[in-house]
Amino acid sequence: MVFIHKKIINIQGRVWKFGDDVNSGAILPNPYLGLNDVKKLAEHCMEGVGNDFSSKVRSKDIIVAGENFGCGSSREKAVLAILGCKVSCVIAKSFARIFFRNAINNGLPIFEIPILVDNVKQGNVVKIDLFNGFAKIEGNESVYSFETYPEIIQSIINKGGLIPFVSAKLLIKKGKENKNGK
Amino acid sequence: MGMTATEKIIVKHCGKNSISVGEIIEVTYDMIYSHDNAAPLAISQFKKLPCNHIKDASKVSFFFDHCTPNKDIDTAEHCRVIKEFAENQGIESLYEGGRAGIQHMMIPELGMVTPGDLIMGNDSHTPTLGAIGALAMGFGSTDIAAAWATGKTWLRVPKTIKLLFEGIPRKWVSGKDLILFALRTIGINGAAYMVVEFAGSTIAALSMNQRFTMCNMAVEMGAKSAIMPVDSVAQDYLSSRVTKNYTITNSDNDADFAEEIKFKVDQLEPQIAFPHLPSNVKPVSKASHIRIDQCFIGSCSNAWLDDLRIAAKVLKGHTIHPKVRMIVIPGTPQIYLKALNEGLIKVFCAAGAVIGPPTCGPCGGNHFGILGKGERAIATINRNYPGRMGHPESEIYLANPSVVSASAVLGRIASPEELM
Numbered sequence A: 001m002v003f004i005h006k007k008i009i010n011i012q013g014r015v016w017k018f019g020d021d022v023n024s025g026a027i028l029p030n031p032y033l034g035l036n037d038v039k040k041l042a043e044h045c046m047e048g049v050g051n052d053f054s055s056k057v058r059s060k061d062i063i064v065a066g067e068n069f070g071c072g073s074s075r076e077k078a079v080l081a082i083l084g085c086k087v088s089c090v091i092a093k094s095f096a097r098i099f100f101r102n103a104i105n106n107g108l109p110i111f112e113i114p115i116l117v118d119n120v121k122q123g124n125v126v127k128i129d130l131f132n133g134f135a136k137i138e139g140n141e142s143v144y145s146f147e148t149y150p151e152i153i154q155s156i157i158n159k160g161g162l163i164p165f166v167s168a169k170l171l172i173k174k175g176k177e178n179k180n181g182k
Numbered sequence B: 001m002g003m004t005a006t007e008k009i010i011v012k013h014c015g016k017n018s019i020s021v022g023e024i025i026e027v028t029y030d031m032i033y034s035h036d037n038a039a040p041l042a043i044s045q046f047k048k049l050p051c052n053h054i055k056d057a058s059k060v061s062f063f064f065d066h067c068t069p070n071k072d073i074d075t076a077e078h079c080r081v082i083k084e085f086a087e088n089q090g091i092e093s094l095y096e097g098g099r100a101g102i103q104h105m106m107i108p109e110l111g112m113v114t115p116g117d118l119i120m121g122n123d124s125h126t127p128t129l130g131a132i133g134a135l136a137m138g139f140g141s142t143d144i145a146a147a148w149a150t151g152k153t154w155l156r157v158p159k160t161i162k163l164l165f166e167g168i169p170r171k172w173v174s175g176k177d178l179i180l181f182a183l184r185t186i187g188i189n190g191a192a193y194m195v196v197e198f199a200g201s202t203i204a205a206l207s208m209n210q211r212f213t214m215c216n217m218a219v220e221m222g223a224k225s226a227i228m229p230v231d232s233v234a235q236d237y238l239s240s241r242v243t244k245n246y247t248i249t250n251s252d253n254d255a256d257f258a259e260e261i262k263f264k265v266d267q268l269e270p271q272i273a274f275p276h277l278p279s280n281v282k283p284v285s286k287a288s289h290i291r292i293d294q295c296f297i298g299s300c301s302n303a304w305l306d307d308l309r310i311a312a313k314v315l316k317g318h319t320i321h322p323k324v325r326m327i328v329i330p331g332t333p334q335i336y337l338k339a340l341n342e343g344l345i346k347v348f349c350a351a352g353a354v355i356g357p358p359t360c361g362p363c364g365g366n367h368f369g370i371l372g373k374g375e376r377a378i379a380t381i382n383r384n385y386p387g388r389m390g391h392p393e394s395e396i397y398l399a400n401p402s403v404v405s406a407s408a409v410l411g412r413i414a415s416p417e418e419l420m
Helices: A038-041 A078-083 A096-103 A114-119 A151-159 A162-181 B006-015 B039-047 B073-089 B103-109 B126-132 B141-150 B175-186 B208-221 B232-239 B305-316 B331-340 B344-351 B401-410
Strands: A011-015 A062-065 A089-092 A108-111 A123-129 A134-137 A144-145 B024-028 B031-035 B058-064 B120-121 B136-138 B152-157 B160-166 B195-198 B225-227 B259-264 B271-272 B281-283 B294-297 B325-328 B376-379 B395-398
Touching: A011 B281, A038 A078, A062 A114, A062 B259, A062 B395, A078 A096, A096 A108, A096 A162, A096 B141, A108 B208, A114 A134, A114 A144, A123 A151, A134 B208, A162 B141, B006 B024, B006 B120, B006 B136, B006 B160, B006 B195, B006 B225, B006 B305, B031 B039, B031 B103, B031 B141, B058 B073, B058 B103, B103 B126, B103 B208, B103 B331, B120 B126, B120 B141, B126 B152, B126 B208, B126 B225, B126 B232, B126 B376, B136 B225, B175 B208, B175 B259, B175 B271, B175 B281, B195 B208, B208 B225, B208 B232, B208 B305, B294 B305, B294 B401, B305 B331, B305 B344, B305 B401, B325 B344, B331 B344, B376 B401
Parallel strands: A011 A062, A062 A089, A089 A108, B031 B058, B031 B120, B120 B136, B160 B195, B160 B259, B195 B225, B294 B325, B294 B376, B376 B395
Antiparallel strands: A011 A123, A123 A134, A134 A144, B024 B152, B271 B281, B271 B395
């Protein structure tokens, strides 16, 4: 097993392709940082890149990007905006550090598959088999494998995000304390 | 084999005797801080957890600096929510109104950080504090909420990349120019997930203000954090601000660095980052034809007293070009007061600049000087991605404060050499 997710075994979606260094401010620009509703954030997703993503994105679409996706500011709402669009996952050559953590923490599946990024085109359909750890571009024979995440990251993903992960740990701890108290 | 400063600090905070690069460990922290923009999400995430109280409220601080004094109703609501939460949790360390300043500057100024500390901040420029020899890292709001509840977070032990600076910089060349030059070489992702450690005779001769500037902008290389050796300059800075004991945790001479890159700085000119990447850096002589509409001195990168002093030195006796707006924002109330006492604010006003209260201001495109379509700014901030300071079709050039001042007078990007 490569990528355990509580609810997801397979991902399939239509690709939106972006370049290198897509910064978090392009994903969710400054004027919208005051919004709290995920649906409203979604209306402005990728607006800083200057295309029609937010008006044309469909549920289960996949964002594909180059190096350093999500660089710049730590704004977690960039991840929430992507989730609000019901994007099924993000595949990039590499992720910026804080964006990576924010994605895992909010249950947004992310994958680093550089060779797939090089070979995929806008509009292609990509399928990911999480259980066996590979991705394919529809109509293309090649199989692109990807690395397992370290155990703690797998655990956070498996629980659906950091809040459910930490909640479970806190409840276990509370249960033990109650037991000892008796 | 010896340890890097980063490894020593992680060992201190993880309860293990030794660690290896790439290993994932859990660490405790000495301080965790957030601000008006990011804290509301951290608070709403915290409220989803099955615990009522933050594990250690004495380690928590809030700084209202991004969109304050409240720029609109949303911000006012954010601040109200944070204050209610702070009161509920017994958090006293909260700075707003006339006590507020830019978070990454307030913390060292108030003696809240010491060498060897491990610090979590809810902002990407938290590594600024590395100039004090602390390991300070930025996190998103959910990581902050979880750390409030558990007193810990997980980390992958990073590699350290050493940037060695040798030589004596020319006049008008400062820490800002050194880090911009390094960005040009290393690129926007060149230090990804690593800690950048600065060393060398050039660094040793820098003031603390300029060291903070360099650690601040190391983030733009993709770094996890940045750190500097604690020497007599740093200890001197700490002596008037910190009362508690601390242990210096500088890197051992035989520590294992992933890479070492040397920079000779003697011949450098002031550097300019052109739109739209902080690594798109050229010497100022390549920029002198570029007309500008707005000049900004401020932000957690360069709102220190040293920055205001040098800006005022260049500006004194001149007036700002009639087609240029200049905005100056001292980083903290203490800096503002010192600038007043030294006559710097008078110089800025007499020249025709706008002075703002201590806040991030226009840096993140929030308030106090947003750019319109096609406008161009030269600023002492740390990022120049499209739309950073306003309209997506505006442009930002990054520079040191003396260059920004000279540019304000001449109406185009200029070295202070042209004025003096």
